[in-house]
């Protein structure tokens with residue numbers, strides 16, 4: 001697997017299923033069954049998921065429980081999904097969002 005190496009996951013004493021991969025703006029990301037997209041991205045230090053409309057300031061996981069909407073992403077062409085509530089699935093195509101709420105990672 002060519003996925004990024006996890007850096008922030010607790011490794012000792014944790015049982016996980018088989019890893020799988022999805023992409024974020026074309027970059028391969030490793031995830032494990034039951035993880036949210038946000039958890040998989042935080043594990044490899046990806047923190048900016050969208051930019052604000054007025055200033056373009058970066059936003060990412062803030063509340064981690066579906067309240068703040070700072071973690072909006074596009075999944076398989078569907079915009080405005082919350083990364084903290086979206087379960088990672090093998091092969092999903094995830095994109096960060098620009099200030100207008102659409103794909104930013106690809107021109």
Ligand code: FES
Nearest residue numbers: 062064066069084
């Ligand atoms: S981090 Fe707040 S809604 Fe996802």
